[in-house]
Amino acid sequence: MKSNVTAFISKHQLLTTGATVLVGVSGGPDSMALLHFLRSIQKEWELRLIAISIDHKLRDMESKSDLDYVRDSCDKWDIPFVGMSLDVPAYKQDKRMGTQIAAREMRYRFFAAQMEKYGADYLALGHHGDDQVETMVMGLVRSANSSDFSGIPVKRDFATGSIIRPLLGVTKEEINAYLEAYEIIPRVDPTNNETVYTRNFFRKKAIPLLKEKNSNIHTTVQHLSETLGEDEQFLRREAKKAFKEIVELDVGGRQASFEIDVFQAQHSALQRRIFHLILNYLYDRLPKDLSYVHEEQFFALLQSDKGNVPIDFPAHLKLEKVYGKLMFYFLTQEKLHHPSYHKILEVPGRIDFPDGSTVSALYNNTYEEDHQYSYFCNIEEIALPLHIRTRSAGDRMRWSGLEGSKKVKDIFIDAKIPKKDRAAWPILTDNNGEILWLIGLKKGQPEQKKSNTSYIQIIYEKGDM
Known part of the structure; x- marks a missing residue:
């Protein structure tokens, strides 16, 4: 095993001379073999080794005994030891x-803290070639996304340095033979035998x-993982x-949001990844019920000829096609119930809205040039x-030049206003119900610009929220 692991380290440039290496050690066969191997090359590479072991509090006294076992082994091999008990059951409930996700989150958070504390260059973990085969086969069975099919990375950035997995080039059988040769008796988690x-x-x-069918499948799959990983990067x-x-x-x-024609000009391989980048940006945590079905719905929506x-x-995220644009937005509780x-509006006075926008009214003896967010009413022509x-x-x-009147619904459609924005759109009316201003969008029957009269000026200011 030693020659194979050394060659694997050299091929992937996993270590540098004089590096500080934290080693994640559970007490099981893989991590104990890794720790012993790194100790065997410690002088040659001038490595500073520190063993990191965690009790996840998932197996009562057994997991505590694992921690003690690693501590004792490190004492015997003269390797600095750091041990920690993490309350995974409480974290999981909170x-x-x-269980597995909670344990992983807590474990890697602790690893990162120790990397920072010791200024470590590497965190070495004991995943091996059979783990890689399992991961790839599981990915094939469970995922329809090629991005999830690149396996366990040999090396990746983490905290102050990198996570490395020197044993990915060897099998479980080789690891067991190594342990037997050096008379190392590891701890064995009984749950590993439960299917x-x-x-x-x-x-x-x-x-x-x-x-x-292929006794060397771990090598084949590792090569596949590396090439897929490079393509994916x-x-x-x-x-x-x-x-x-x-x-x-x-x-x-x-x-x-994005312009659909610009998005579709991208290669399909990039379109899928851009879609997932958008989801990762919007969701704090991807929902469990988010699947490839939603990806199919997304692309079907892009191809649809229908507008709006x-x-x-999941989690109240809505996708809406709005006249050549695709929009992603969350329906808040307020939007879900569409409150009217x-x-x-007192004159002078102001109305504040939950989104931070305001509508103000004031008297003005001078008619000023209109702009999108300002409207003038002739006091003599409206009912207060x-x-x-x-x-x-x-x-x-x-409005002037229009024969009769037009539905507000049709005005929204003509202006390509998304459906999600229509229900709460502010509308200015007089006391007779006459719509004077579809604020920021359309101005109603214009005032007569008489001299020697007074106006009310309405000003709309957008919020920052």
Whole structure:
């Protein structure tokens, strides 16, 4: 095993002379073999080794005994030891997540803290070639996304340095032979033999069958993992470049949009990755029920000829096609219930809205040039008080040059206003219900610009939220 691991380290440039290496050690066969191997090359590479061991509090006294076993081994081998008990059951309950995910989060958070503390260059972990085969086969069975099919990385950036996995080039059988040769008796987790866990099922049932057809499958799969990983890194870099160029993000980070024709001009491999980059940006944590089905819905929506077509994603994320644009946004509780409002606008006075926007009214003896967010009413031609409200069924408005009136709904459609924004759109009316201003969008029957009269000026200011 030693020659194979040394060659693997050299091929992938996993170590540098004089490096500080933290070694994750559970007391099991793989991590104990890794720790012993690194100790065997410590002088040659001038390595500073520190063993890191964690009790996840998942197996009562057994996991505590594992910690003690690693400590004793490190004392015997003259390797500095750092041990920690992490309350995974409590964390799991608090965060409402599965045991394995909770344990991994806590474990890697602790690893990162120790990397920072010791200024470590590497964190070495004991994953081996059979683990890689299991991971790849599980990915094939469980995932429809090629991005999830690149396996366990040999090396990746982490904290102050990198995570390295020097044993990915050898099999479990080679590791067991190494332990036997050096008379190392590791701790064995009894749950490793229970096939109720998905990985154990593949380990006990599927992998042996594959090895019957190809005894060197770990090497084949490792090569596949590396080539797929290199391809994926390139595609992700290109996707990130395209993401920055074509995706518009709102200030609060809760919305994203892009021009559909610009998006579709990208290669399909980049389109898929841009889609996932958007989801990773919007979701704090990807929902469990988010699957390849949603990806299919996304691409079906892009191909649809219909405008204003919305689809629902988990956790109240909505995708809406709006006249050549695709929008991603979350429905807040307020938007989910589409609350209406009706407020009196005093003159002078101001109305504040939850999104931070305001509508102000003031008297003005001088008529000024109109702009998009300012409106002038001739006092002699309107019925006070003024009102600010949301739309009602059948709303219509009139303006100069229009024969009769037009539905507010059709005005929204003509202006390509997304459906999500219409329900709460502020509308200015007089006391007779006449719509004077679809604020920021359309101005109603214009005032007569008489001299020697007074006006009311309405000013709308957008919020920053």
